[in-house]
Amino acid sequence: MGDASHYSSFAADPVPGSAYDFYVAATRIRDEEPAVPLGLAPVSIRTDMDLCTRRFWERRNPFLEEVAHATRRQVIEELCEAGMLPDCPAEPLSPELEAYVSRQVRRIHYGYLRSEEELQGKAAAWKRTLSPEKRVLIGARLCSGSSDKAAQRLNEGIQPGGPKRGLGRHHVYRAMHAFLRLPDFSDFAIRAEILLFVDNFRTLRRVRTRARAHRSFRGLDGRELAEAIHERSDLWHVCDRTRDELPPLPVLLAA
DSSP states (O other), X not given: OOTTHHHHOOTTSOOTTSHHHHHHHHHHHHHTSOOOOTTOOOOOOOTTSOHHHHHHHXXXXXXXXXXXXXXXXXXXXXXXXXXXXXXXXXXXXXXXXXXXHHHHHHHXXXXXXHHHHHHXXXXXXXHHHSOHHHHHHHHHHHHHSSHHHHHHHHTTTOOTTOSSOOOOHHHHHHHHHHHHTOTTOOXXXXXXXXXXXXXXXXXXXXXXXXXXXXXXXXXXXXXXXXXXXXXXXXXXXXXXXXXXXXXXXXXXXXX
């Protein structure tokens, strides 16, 4: 897609039926369910929980567990790089090392919880700056390796010669640039958001690919596909189930 598309299309106006249209609509649907802080420990499922609460934590716990595992891997890798552990340490670790790793994990999780307070305290700026459209653009860039590749993925589904052109690399670059220049946001807050952007995009990409191959959604894409999935199967549940099948989140994003 040439740079001219920068002037003939806008990130806030997805081309109907495009992959970008799907990701934005699906992200909006996912936003309807309350988010949980990244530093929160998985919640024990109790018999006295009502059905809605139990299902909520059943969906959320796997992601919180994955964040905890990714954080632990990060701490152990840092110890290896510092020469405090062999490259492939045997598990379980010694009690002393395990205690140290646990303290570091708690420190990082505390940073995530503080970043949540920080983001809530700046909710107006956060919502204005990090719209669903921008979060999708940033997630696509982080998962694709370049703005060009991200734009190509987001433009999937657009018919050549249509009345509206897709995204160019400048749309992706500008969203990423704006995010990295958020004023007065801590490193923990930025990294916590990156973790969520990556998780959202890679999960929705897998969901879209599978749904388009399913006969129940034949011929659908974009916002219509996202809404059809949610109506038929509950998009929140589909995303959580899909996430469980994906590779672990990148270690470098855990700290």
